[in-house]
Amino acid sequence: MKNGGLKLDERDLRILAILQTEGRITKTELAERVNLSPTPCWSRLKRLEKIGLIEGYRAKIALKRFGLTMVFMEAELESHRAADFARFEAEMRQIPEITGCWSVGGGIDYLIQVMVKDVDTYQRLVDRLLERGIGLKRYYTYVVTKAIKEDSPPPLERLRAAD
Amino acid sequence: MKNGGLKLDERDLRILAILQTEGRITKTELAERVNLSPTPCWSRLKRLEKIGLIEGYRAKIALKRFGLTMVFMEAELESHRAADFARFEAEMRQIPEITGCWSVGGGIDYLIQVMVKDVDTYQRLVDRLLERGIGLKRYYTYVVTKAIKEDSPPPLERLRAAD
DNA sequence: CTTGAAACAAAAGAGAA
DNA sequence: TTCTCTTTTGTTTCAAG
Numbered sequence: 001m002k003n004g005g006l007k008l009d010e011r012d013l014r015i016l017a018i019l020q021t022e023g024r025i026t027k028t029e030l031a032e033r034v035n036l037s038p039t040p041c042w043s044r045l046k047r048l049e050k051i052g053l054i055e056g057y058r059a060k061i062a063l064k065r066f067g068l069t070m071v072f073m074e075a076e077l078e079s080h081r082a083a084d085f086a087r088f089e090a091e092m093r094q095i096p097e098i099t100g101c102w103s104v105g106g107g108i109d110y111l112i113q114v115m116v117k118d119v120d121t122y123q124r125l126v127d128r129l130l131e132r133g134i135g136l137k138r139y140y141t142y143v144v145t146k147a148i149k150e151d152s153p154p155p156l157e158r159l160r161a162a163d
Numbered sequence: 164m165k166n167g168g169l170k171l172d173e174r175d176l177r178i179l180a181i182l183q184t185e186g187r188i189t190k191t192e193l194a195e196r197v198n199l200s201p202t203p204c205w206s207r208l209k210r211l212e213k214i215g216l217i218e219g220y221r222a223k224i225a226l227k228r229f230g231l232t233m234v235f236m237e238a239e240l241e242s243h244r245a246a247d248f249a250r251f252e253a254e255m256r257q258i259p260e261i262t263g264c265w266s267v268g269g270g271i272d273y274l275i276q277v278m279v280k281d282v283d284t285y286q287r288l289v290d291r292l293l294e295r296g297i298g299l300k301r302y303y304t305y306v307v308t309k310a311i312k313e314d315s316p317p318p319l320e321r322l323r324a325a326d
Numbered sequence: 327c328t329t330g331a332a333a334c335a336a337a338a339g340a341g342a343a
Numbered sequence: 344t345t346c347t348c349t350t351t352t353g354t355t356t357c358a359a360g
Binding site: 026027028038039042 | 353354355356357
């Protein structure tokens with residue numbers, strides 16, 4: 001079962017949707033917004049955290065202001081054995097500049113999101129990866145010149161509750 | 164000036180780095196972690212919010228648990244006049260399923276991140292875009308089969324403070 | 327679900343290093 | 344200034360109905 005066998009009602013979804021954009025709202029105000037008194041709202045929230053639907057809370061930092069450059073990289077591996085994928089993925093997880101990595105179908109193996117000080121730093125990172133013999137065969141680089149939209153919360157409320 | 168002419172010291176960076184992963188930490192604990200008493204820590208925090216370095220707070224929701232599918236799309240526009248870009252970008256911003264959109268160099272014009280219930284819904288969304296006469300010439304679809312890493316906070320502490 | 331009370335955190339001021 | 348300390352106000356948590 002997708003949600004660990006737990007059902008979510010409209011209010012739970014509303015709570016999630018609110019927290020998705022206002023992670024530091026007070027529990028009192030959250031309760032008001034979903035038309036509940038603080039206590040039941042609080043126990044719903046606890047439940048949502050406990051079953052892992054809320055994975056944590058984060059401040060959204062204006063990374064642009066630090067002059068960080070975003071680069072996307074399409075990567076293809078030399079060999080497609082399970083062990084090679086595993087090694088590559090372990091490497092991805094370890095590198096802090098790599099902020100996202102997804103395995104995708106359609107010719108390329110991985111789509112990788114990188115945040116670096118500048119393109120030079122990116123190139124050094126790639127060189128390090130290549131030297132490392134991690135199975136990287138081919139890669140394409142796409143330097144982001146403008147962010148039109150980023151981390152925009154997906155519409156939870158349109159979703160059906162739980163299975 | 165990149166940071167609005169405001170300087171950040173080690174403590175400010177530390178505060179940002181902590182909030183980036185623990186967005187709901189209490190101000191008292193935050194103060195302890197940066198070796199300050201609550202008040203000065205609180206005013207630093209206020210300042211960081213005020214100058215826009217902290218854009219907000221968000222709960223991280225386990226979207227997988229909702230059975231959402233992530234799709235990346237590379238898009239190329241028919242025409243490259245400023246007005247065409249603007250129209251396309253305005254459209255991107257309006258569609259809630261589009262959670263990310265970056266303008267990139269290197270052959271393709273945009274890299275677009277989409278969150279949908281299933282691939283079918285994605286296809287309908289693309290059809291809608293095409294019908295709309297929004298200038299979309301060619302697109303490539305990459306369905307995410309596995310997230311190795313996602314929204315991993317970039318290393319702020321390595322950065323030089325401010326200019 | 328509601329009330330209510332004890333424990334805790336946030337916010338703001340007064341003043342010392 | 345920038346911090347520590349203290350007070351007031353508001354929030355969180357949980358026990359009992």
